[in-house]
Amino acid sequence: MKRTVSVAPMMDCTDRHDRFFLRLISKNVMLYSEMVATKSALHGDRKKILSFSQEEKPLALQVGGSDKKELSEVAKIAEDMGYDEININLGCPSKKVQKNMFGACLMKEPDLVSECINEMVNSCNIPVTAKTRIGFDDTEDFNYLNNFILKMKKAGCKTFILHARKAILKGLTPKQNLNIPKLNYEMVYKIKKENPDLEIIVNGGISKTEEIKKHLKICNGVMIGRAIYQNPYFLTEIEKEIFNTKDNPTREQIVEELLKYLEKEVKLGTKVNHIMRHTVGLYHGQVGSKNWKRYLSDNMMARDSDFQKAKHIMTIVQNNEKVNQPTA
């Protein structure tokens, strides 16, 4: 499986509609689900929580949990449903997540994590991967991180996504935890150099193709979150610069394809805004992008699954010259 560039799992962002939209822009990136708690996957509305369109693949399910039996059951379900990878979240610092004993606080429990990974590896045939931070609280130490990784390797994990900043488990909001702890790419590079046999994916603060190329000289892949969610058309630049893709769709072609999906989904009861909200950044950086955003916010809240609203949204794309006019 190719993980040269992947889109990061992001709660409330990378749902199945967003992934379908992103896949229209890029065929080569790896996609990840939002984090799903094991208990929701096992006892919730599984169809609603875990289903996806075949077009989204290759696709990983990210799971949050620390109960090895539950994790192994979810790994099997992910495989049976057609996911290409199961990823365990060892990096989320939110209070709620800590209370439930998953995410970044598990960096303190290398033995428990390895037992969980071992059970997952034994219960499925898809790759089991881990996404973690480079440290937590006062611990930002190469040996600690390396030993944690070695334990997980022994348990059967070969791919590690490393968010290159530590997590502060008390006192910072999740948003602050994405910005305040300093990025330390050198720590990630050192892990790769020490473990050349492992697939190491670097994550955190990457927003330019030049940066991707630099990281790829050392790491096996990069993972990008916010820069893609805020500016999804950045994926076209990634396709051109990293994957040498020649014929990339225009923004208008992307929305035309998305509209076919919208039509199908609206008939099944999906609300227009559940799909279109992910396209707010489509014209990011373009003159007149404000018009697109304003049009979406004025029109996409149709509560009645009214497909005509979707058609309306399209008109602004078809009249793209208007979209690109400078706003007064």
Ligand SMILES: Cc1cc2nc3c(=O)[nH]c(=O)nc-3n(C[C@H](O)[C@H](O)[C@H](O)COP(=O)(O)O)c2cc1C
């Ligand atoms: C809105 C939002 C939701 C996130 N949700 C998750 C999540 O569900 N699982 C996870 O592992 N990381 C989550 N993250 C962290 C990202 O996956 C990523 O590690 C982080 O944003 C750093 O990458 P970036 O600088 O490219 O955005 C989230 C980040 C954001 C901004």
